[in-house]
Amino acid sequence: MVFFRNRKLAIVCFSTAFGGLELSTLRLAQELSARDATTVLVVPPETPLALEAVRRGLKVAFLKPRMKYGDLFASWELARILSAHAVEIAIVMQSKDINVVVAAKLANPSVKIVYYQQMQSTIDKRDAIHTWMYSKLSLWISLTNRMKMEVLEHTRVPEHMVKVVPLGRDTALF
Template sequence: MYNESKQIRVAFLCNAASWGGLEMNIARLAQWLAENGHQVVFLCPPQTAVSDFMATHLMPNLYLYPSKSRLKYFDLLTASQIGRILARHQVDSLVIGHSKDIQLGITVQTFFYNKLKLGYLQQMQVGIAKKDWLHRWMYSKLAFWVAPLPSVASVTLARTTVRPEQIRLIPLCADLAKFKDVRRKRAAARAQLGLPPDATLLTIVGRYDAGKGQIFLVEALAQLKQRGIEAEILLVGEETKGEEGTYLPMLKQRIQDLQLLAQVHFRPFMQSIELAYAASDIFVMASLEETFGMVTIEAMASALPVVGSRAGGTVDLLEEEQAGLFFEPQNSQSLGESLLKLLQNRMLCGEKSQKASVLS
């Protein structure tokens, strides 16, 4: 997909209302390619967090909006509009950021711009087998499938009909310079975020969603508290658009039931996310099946030891626990035990912190 010596003409499709890691990653990739002299077209619905970001970071003539439709399959109106945009810019490839939009890309290719190459930028693990006739047909239309890590590619090959020759192993891009040495600003970051100056802070950055596992960290904190270990939690994120009022109220009720209201701090997503890492002591990746985990990379670059679930791409990123410790997915007791090892052993915590910074 990318040849450094040749200018490419590429479009990105991100049909999402939310602003989380997935949307941030595809927006950053488009921004990086545009800044490096490539012709980039970005397609997304208007009046969303994604459109606001791209309006700020891309030239106006490269930032175009398709109409928004509720049709799940064969949305010819939107596809025709996208096809005209791609033809006008003579785009070679369309990179799709959400699997649900692969069918829209196929409709564009089939009816309106048949020389288009379709690709999927995988950021979510394939959770269940998808080998039925519909998925087999959809995946056959893709010229490339970008997986960020070998373990993610292996799961994709096992659970889908994607062929090995379609797979491209390309880690997600990230500018990590701003995360270096942020922990020297710990006191200032805590003051700016209104956090206790001396507490040991365990942090998760991610949307409030059952798959992100915030509730397991809350339960692990309750177990640590029973054992006389003092620590607090920082949760940075927001609810998924269209799913408000589902997971977050349950999470807050669990915090109240465990009498941890004073020990759990909620903060919204922030542009200066390095402040959250600067304020933290240990980063927790509690997701059930994270693919690449950009926040894990950012935490490691911030020299934070990571306690991560033994699942998905986190296994690759921590490199056999060199940058942190594993715990069993969806197991608060296992998470608590791993946290306890770091909290009670300052030397071990320092070693993991140093290695995390090097490996990032």
């Protein structure tokens, strides 16, 4: 991911679970940090993801939104975190967190937002709110061509904004 080299990044994941998404979030933070990106992981405190990130020595900022949508306090706090770390690119790991990051961008207009889609979705999101939120993204990364086609079918995101980047296999396992 040469695009992220020598950049100041925030990886945002407000999940309180600890499964595939969260493990992928940790792996991405470690990989980008190892490739000369200054990376801060923004996660809720006292979650398995937060505890594991600290255990691995990753730079972590803690934030827990209190509402699913429209949490202006969380957006304001995220804006402060992004400013404090001079973040250039915010990578959002789950779609339900996009609204908080987009609202934080209002206070930090130069921050680019990348959504890293890891789950398929066939839910129609062509309404005005989703269209506005997605218009604030700089890039939408999907894992497969099928996922990309579903994004194009169920949202108003322009095709040139959606890129397919398959997850690679960790060869260190063999």
